[in-house]
Amino acid sequence: MSERQALHVGIDLGTSRSSISASNGQRHVVESYVGWPLDMVARKVLKKSVLIGREALEQRTMLDLHRPLEEGLIKDGSEKDEAAVRELLRHLVQLAGVDPEERAKFQIRAVVGVPAEALRVNKQQVRKAMHGIADSLLIVSEPFAVAYGLEELLHTMIIDIGAGTTDICVMKGRLPNEDDQRTLTQAGDWIDEQLFRLVRERHPQASVSLHMVRGWKEEGSFVGEPLAPILVTAPVAGKPTRLDITAEMRQACEGILPPLVESMFDLLSRVDPEYQERVRQNVVLSGGTGLVRGLGPRLERELQAVGGGKVRVVRDPIYVGSDGGLAIALDAPEGDWEKLATDEPKKR
Amino acid sequence: MARVDRLKQRLLRELVDQNVELVAGLPRKLLKRRRRLRLGSSLLGLALLPVALLASSRLFAPDLAPIATHASSPSAPSRTGAPASAVSSASEALRKPAPRPIDPSVFPLAVRRIALDPGHGGFAVGTRASSGLYEKDVTLDIARRVQRLLEASSFEVVMTRDDDRAVSLRDRARIANEARADLFVSIHLNWIAGGNTRGVETYYLGPTDDPELDRLAALENRDSGYAVADFRRLLDQVYADARQGSSRRLAESIDGALFRSLSRLPARLPAANGSGVADRGVKTAPFLVLVSTEMPAVLAEVSSLSNATEAELLTKPLYRQYIAEALARGVRRYALAAESAPEKGI
Numbered sequence: 001m002s003e004r005q006a007l008h009v010g011i012d013l014g015t016s017r018s019s020i021s022a023s024n025g026q027r028h029v030v031e032s033y034v035g036w037p038l039d040m041v042a043r044k045v046l047k048k049s050v051l052i053g054r055e056a057l058e059q060r061t062m063l064d065l066h067r068p069l070e071e072g073l074i075k076d077g078s079e080k081d082e083a084a085v086r087e088l089l090r091h092l093v094q095l096a097g098v099d100p101e102e103r104a105k106f107q108i109r110a111v112v113g114v115p116a117e118a119l120r121v122n123k124q125q126v127r128k129a130m131h132g133i134a135d136s137l138l139i140v141s142e143p144f145a146v147a148y149g150l151e152e153l154l155h156t157m158i159i160d161i162g163a164g165t166t167d168i169c170v171m172k173g174r175l176p177n178e179d180d181q182r183t184l185t186q187a188g189d190w191i192d193e194q195l196f197r198l199v200r201e202r203h204p205q206a207s208v209s210l211h212m213v214r215g216w217k218e219e220g221s222f223v224g225e226p227l228a229p230i231l232v233t234a235p236v237a238g239k240p241t242r243l244d245i246t247a248e249m250r251q252a253c254e255g256i257l258p259p260l261v262e263s264m265f266d267l268l269s270r271v272d273p274e275y276q277e278r279v280r281q282n283v284v285l286s287g288g289t290g291l292v293r294g295l296g297p298r299l300e301r302e303l304q305a306v307g308g309g310k311v312r313v314v315r316d317p318i319y320v321g322s323d324g325g326l327a328i329a330l331d332a333p334e335g336d337w338e339k340l341a342t343d344e345p346k347k348r
Numbered sequence: 349m350a351r352v353d354r355l356k357q358r359l360l361r362e363l364v365d366q367n368v369e370l371v372a373g374l375p376r377k378l379l380k381r382r383r384r385l386r387l388g389s390s391l392l393g394l395a396l397l398p399v400a401l402l403a404s405s406r407l408f409a410p411d412l413a414p415i416a417t418h419a420s421s422p423s424a425p426s427r428t429g430a431p432a433s434a435v436s437s438a439s440e441a442l443r444k445p446a447p448r449p450i451d452p453s454v455f456p457l458a459v460r461r462i463a464l465d466p467g468h469g470g471f472a473v474g475t476r477a478s479s480g481l482y483e484k485d486v487t488l489d490i491a492r493r494v495q496r497l498l499e500a501s502s503f504e505v506v507m508t509r510d511d512d513r514a515v516s517l518r519d520r521a522r523i524a525n526e527a528r529a530d531l532f533v534s535i536h537l538n539w540i541a542g543g544n545t546r547g548v549e550t551y552y553l554g555p556t557d558d559p560e561l562d563r564l565a566a567l568e569n570r571d572s573g574y575a576v577a578d579f580r581r582l583l584d585q586v587y588a589d590a591r592q593g594s595s596r597r598l599a600e601s602i603d604g605a606l607f608r609s610l611s612r613l614p615a616r617l618p619a620a621n622g623s624g625v626a627d628r629g630v631k632t633a634p635f636l637v638l639v640s641t642e643m644p645a646v647l648a649e650v651s652s653l654s655n656a657t658e659a660e661l662l663t664k665p666l667y668r669q670y671i672a673e674a675l676a677r678g679v680r681r682y683a684l685a686a687e688s689a690p691e692k693g694i
Binding site: 062070075117119120121122123124125132137138139140144147148154155173174175178185258259261266328330332333336339340341 | 355356360367368425430458502530608613673681683685687
C-alpha cells in the first residue's frame with residue numbers, strides 16, 4: 001500500500017467546462033463533451049473509440065455526442081451520459097499525469113465540486129461515477145471550494161456563475177447549509193438560449209445556430225452600456241451578412257439579473273445584522289459567466305439599495321474551483337481518506 | 349493566520365463527516381444508533397433500511413384511516429356512501445393492534461417522486477380570462493415546464509394529466525397514491541373578485557372560517573367524484589394527520605419561492621415593475637384533492653386570471669417559465685431541507 005504514490009486532485013465538474021488541479025502541479029481544462037464514433041466508418045476515420053472535449057465538438061458530425069452534465073449535475077437515468085461522465089473524469093485524471101496503464105501505482109484522492117443545492121441522490125451519482133477512477137473522494141459544494149481556495153471563509157459572499165448554474169453562497173465560518181446557499185438555473189446556457197431566441201426574432205432570415213450564438217456571447221457579453229456595437233456575421237440566404245445584435249446581447253445578459261439580485265438580497269437578509277455590512281463589502285464573482293462585462297459594477301449598483309457594497313471578480317475563474325478543491329484535498333487529514341474510499345466498504 | 353487554520357480544520361472536519369454520512373447512505377443520527385446496536389454490517393442492510401421504513405410508514409397509513417373513522421363516528425357505523433375497499437381494509441385493520449399515528453419527521457426520507465397536478469382539463473375549463481385564456485391550458489403548460497425542470501434535477505415526476513382531458517379529483521389523488529409519490533403539487537390559477545389583486549397563495553389542507561375560501565374550495569372541488577358522506581369522513585381523518593406539518597412546510601417553501609421570484613420580473617415583461625404581486629401567503633382550506641392524497645400535498649394558486657395584467661403576462665411563455673422555475677425551486681428547497689435537517693424535514 002505504502003509504496004503507492006499519493007496524488008491529490010481537485011475537480012470542477014462543469015456543465016460547459018471541467019477542470020482539474022493536481023498536487024503534481026498539473027492544471028488542465030476540457031470542454032465537457034464526450035462522443036463515441038457513430039459507426040465503423042467513423043471509428044476507422046477517427047482511429048479512436050472515444051473523443052473528449054474540443055476534439056469531440058469538432059468531429060461532432062461523426063459522433064454520438066454527449067454533454068453529460070446538465071445544470072451541473074449528472075443527467076439521471078441515462079446510461080450513456082453516466083458512461084460519458086466516467087470517460088470525462090478518466091480523461092481529466094489522465095491529463096493530470098496518471099497513465100491508465102500505471103493507475104495502480106497511484107493513490108488518488110479527489111475532491112469534486114457539485115452545485116450548492118445538489119441533492120443526496122446527485123452526490124451519490126458522483127460517487128458512483130468516480131468508482132475506480134479515484135481511490136477516495138470528498139464531495140463539496142462548488143462555491144465552498146471556491147471560498148476555500150481563496151481563503152475567504154468568513155463574511156464573504158461567493159457568486160459562482162457557470163454555464164449550467166449560478167451558485168451563490170455566504171460563508172459564515174461554517175459548512176454552508178441550505179440557508180446559506182442558492183442554486184439558480186439562470187447561467188451561461190440560459191443566456192445562450194435567450195440570445196438565440198432574440199436574434200432569431202430580430203433577424204428571422206438569418207441562419208443561426210446555438211453554437212454560433214455561444215461563440216458570440218463569449219466574445220461580446222455585457223450588461224449596461226456596450227464598449228462598441230456588437231456586430232456578428234451570419235449567413236442570410238447563404239450570403240455572409242453583418243448583423244447588429246447589441247440590443248439582443250444586452251437583453252439576454254441582463255436577464256440573469258433579476259433572479260440573481262433577488263437571491264443575493266435574500267441571502268444577505270439571512271446574515272446576522274452585525275455582519276451584513278462586512279459581507280456586502282466582500283462579494284466575490286467567479287465562474288466563466290462571471291466574466292460578463294459590467295456585471296460586477298452592476299451588482300454594486302444594485303447593492304446600493306441595501307447600503308452599498310463591493311464586488312470583485314476573481315483573477316482565475318477557470319481554475320478557481322478546481323484549485324480550491326485541491327487545497328481541500330491537501331488539507332484534509334490523512335486518516336480521513338480511508339473512510340471516504342470509493343470502493344465498496346469492507347466488512348467490519 | 350492561526351485563526352484561519354483553526355477555522356479550516358473545523359470546516360474540513362464537518363465536510364468529512366458530511367461525506368462519511370453520504371458513503372454510509374444514512375444521516376448521522378441513525379448511523380450512530382446503528383453502530384451502537386451493532387445491527388448487521390453489510391452495506392445492503394444499510395441501503396435497505398430507508399426503503400423498509402418507507403414501506404412500513406406507508407403500510408400504516410391506510411390502516412390508520414378506518415380506525416380514525418370508527419373513533420370519530422361510532423354512532424354511524426354503516427355509511428352506504430363508503431367505498432368497498434375502505435370497508436374491507438377497515439375489517440382488516442380490526443384484526444391488528446391499533447397502531448399509533450407516527451410523526452413522519454422521525455424518518456429522514458429522501459424526496460424522489462413528485463406528483464404534479466395541472467388543475468382542471470377537458471370540459472372542466474376552470475376560470476377564464478376576459479381574453480379567452482383558460483385556466484386548464486395554462487396549468488398544463490406550467491406543469492409540463494415544472495416537470496422538465498424537476499426531471500433535470502433527478503426527481504421522478506408523475507403527472508395526473510398530460511393532455512387536455514377531464515380527470516376527477518378522486519382520480520388525481522389515486523394516480524398520485526398508486527405511483528407512491530412523495531409530494532403532491534396541484535397547480536391552479538386564482539380568480540379574485542374585483543380584479544385588482546395580483547396575488548399568489550398556497551394552500552394545504554385544513555379547516556377555514558373564511559367564507560371566501562369556502563367559496564374557492566367549492567369551485568375547485570366541483571368535479572370531485574366523491575359523495576358528501578365520504579368527504580366528511582375523509583376530512584375528519586385528515587385534519588389530525590401527521591403529514592399536515594410537512595404539507596405546511598412544503599406550502600411555505602413553494603409560496604416563498606413563488607412570491608420572491610414573481611415580485612421581481614425581468615424588465616421586458618409588461619408591467620414587470622408596476623403593480624406589485626401580493627403575497628397572499630400560506631393558508632389552509634378544504635380542497636378535496638388535498639384530502640385524499642397520502643403524501644404531503646399543496647395546492648398553489650400561482651397567479652390570478654381575474655387580473656388583467658396577470659392574464660396578459662400568462663400569455664407569455666417567459667412568464668409561465670418563471671412561475672415553473674419558482675415552483676420547481678420550492679420543491680427542490682423542501683427536498684433539500686428534508687434530507688439535510690431530518691428533524692424539521694418530511
